[in-house]
Amino acid sequence: MPAVPRTISKKIIRQENEKLILEAAEKVFAEAGFGGATMQLIADVAGLPKANLHYYFPTKEALYRQVVESIFHDWLDAAAYFDDAEGPIDGLGAYIDAKMEISRSHPAGSKVWASEIMHRAPVIQDYLETTLRDWTEDRVAVIQTWIDRGLMDPVDPHHLLYMVWATTQHYADFGHQIETLNNGQPFDDDQWKRAKDTVKSIILRGINARARRV
Amino acid sequence: MPAVPRTISKKIIRQENEKLILEAAEKVFAEAGFGGATMQLIADVAGLPKANLHYYFPTKEALYRQVVESIFHDWLDAAAYFDDAEGPIDGLGAYIDAKMEISRSHPAGSKVWASEIMHRAPVIQDYLETTLRDWTEDRVAVIQTWIDRGLMDPVDPHHLLYMVWATTQHYADFGHQIETLNNGQPFDDDQWKRAKDTVKSIILRGINARARRV
């Protein structure tokens, strides 16, 4: 009865090829934008014939949507640290650390996201209006409790979140500019640590974060 | 002798048409990216036949380069406030105000710039390595004098600049996301003022900016 093993091996082939294609697509979409990316180039980077891409993903747009959705969920997961924290020093500090790590390890994803937003979110507008909106209001509420408990100054929570997003994602989205200003060299470990510490320090000081009510 | 007036009026026609085309191109490049933008759409927005675009700008890339260069010079001019300031409260404060104003009044330009950088600056890499690098080192030196004079804490000047760029440009580049989280409404005057004040307050507090040495 070869049906079962054949089914399983086909599933594995499918999983592996989809992963290959999605990784290649993320890279190519980040470097060329949606319009500049070609299915041919994605196929070349993935090491597959172009026709196979259309076998796994019906259209270029469907492939792009998968890429953006995957990135979106990475972002959301990065805030797990936020929720169980005692206050802003732990919570925001860990969140900034996590987001800086993603900017370092996953810059292509950040760029695809930025590009999608800049073009007025033609593909994931529905996510913005549901998942992101809910997620944001939840975190705003957490920040408000920190303010109410006297653990930071009364800063507008939305703008504080925007500042964290902007600053951390900048190291991915504008990485090329930063690299150019760093004499053409990517950051080494020490420079990443310095970046992370500086960002955390300015923001936490800027909201006057403290461990207990004064 | 009709040569002179004819030459002048041709110059005026050229200036006006080039301006029309450049404004339309900035809008279209911002909304669709370089690859997604079409000469046809730019022509429609400018209200001119497509062939006329090729009369004034030889290629799509030449038109794009003009758009990016114009934005780049707007950015550089925004730092005039920086130079003659007494210290970080005046200098950085005015610079942040100016950059927030540009994000508000000129969001398309900011997006085209962001897109160009995210794609590794295929068109204006030479500017990054000369003009931007020099400009940045000059401002880093100014910040360092503020630190040396005890007017702010010893914060890495490069990362401080990156934070200002990231935070202010975020309101243009990610304006659509912010608008979605603002119940689909663009910021009104009060909300822009609140954004500006929050950004300035957190950053100036974050570096412990002060009017005189303590």
Added chain:
DNA sequence: GTCTATACACTGATAGAC
């Protein structure tokens, strides 16, 4: 300087043999 018509290249997508 303007504009219609068109050449030429390229891209996304599919058909159909293996």
Added chain:
DNA sequence: GTCTATCAGTGTATAGAC
């Protein structure tokens, strides 16, 4: 599930009349 060959559509750019 793979891959070659190909189609239909679109885009940049230009030629040439006005």
